[in-house]
Amino acid sequence: MSVWRLALKFVERDILFKKLIAALTILAIASGVATFVSLRILSLGSRTAAMNIVQQVLPGEVVVYGQGLYDVSEDVLSDIKRLPGVKDVTPAILVTGYVGRNAVFLLGVRPEDIKNVVSRFVDGQPFTGLTGAYAIADVGLARKLGLKVGDKVTVKPPYGTYFKQYEVVGIAEVAMKIEEIGAAGGYLILPLREAQNLLGRPGYVSMAVVKVEDGVDPQEVKTLISLVYPGSRVMLREEVIGVVFKVMSLIEGLLLSTTLVGLAVAVFGTTSTITSTVREHQREIAIMRAGGSSRRDIALIFMLESLVYGVSGGILGIVFGIVGAQVGIEVVSSYGFLNPPLILEPATLLLGFLLAAGLSVLSSLYPVWKATSIRPVEVLKSE
Structure with a gap:
């Protein structure tokens, strides 16, 4: 054997x-x-x-923040957009707020940038102006609060007692988001000017996402932005991922x-x-x-x-x-x-x-x- x-x-x-x-x-x-x-x-x-x-939240290679929650001037963004190698600049406001007693994320964007923050509309349509008492609710928030297109929501900023009513014109799947964290139970998208007025910060945004031209090194664009806007915090998307x-x-x-x-x-x-x-x-x-x-x-x-x-x-x-x-x-x-x-x-x-x-x-x-x-x-x- x-x-x-x-x-x-x-x-x-x-x-x-x-x-x-x-x-x-x-x-x-x-x-x-x-x-x-x-x-x-x-x-x-x-x-x-x-x-x-991170790639959904930041549809660009470079992110510009201020020192506070919403102190990036839109005037500075115009200067950044003229820098060599910059293809586009997307300003946005992203803060927590309240719909009734429910904590939510308030996302203020321009009408032309909705395509960057919404993957698809389940019902309704996007707003078409920078101002107007209109809002887009994400699917999770609409399900939680039982919202439908045409309903009114009362929105309160994170600070102060001021509030305003907005009409829900669309229900959509939000792509540019960090999933519901902590007490925040969903997303409400507002026209950029409406979000600024609600916060009492006209002309300022929370952040700007910079898209660079094809073949351009994002690090070079980051360096140029730091020179033009020395008081900002500039990060590459890869650094955020890191x-x-x-x-x-x-x-x-x-x-x-x-x-x-x-x-x-x-x-x-x-x-x-x-x-x-x-x-x-x-x-x-x-x-x-x-x-x-x-x-x-x-x-x-x-x-x-x-x-x-x-x-x-x-x-x-x-x-x-x-x-x-x-x-x-x-x-x-x-x-x-x-x-x-x-x-x-x-x-x-x-x-x-x-x-x-x-x-x-x-x-x-x-x-x-x-x-x-x-x-x-x-x-x-x-x-």
């Missing part, structure tokens, strides 16, 4: 005789791999969703500790199982060694058994990981901050499988060393 067939016979017998222990060992490996895979999938989906949100990714990396690092704990449990579980198996098979090992089997033959038996555990746990862990990632995505989406897609990256799945197989084999090294160190004479003599 070949060494491989003998090793497989050993493995088959051990698993059949110790079904519960084998199952627990496989589950320990699967749990560690599942945690790793699910967190990786959720992380990739969250990063993709965050990048999409800040978001840094925060997410910190969270992912904290979650990684959970993965390490799961993998450590898998390693100790496999080591314990293989050590127990070696102890139970001392007599067989001694007989094989006395019959001429080499240390390598003995090592092969137990390393193959640990590999079977690792492969089984890896496959099961990938399945559990995908299911866990789907559950995690649903939980994250329920908070309304991100809506991560389920992205099954082959590299992640392969890494999870190799991690299970590799750690299982590594965890068997000590018990394998103990098995190959057995002295046949001493074992058989004690029998």
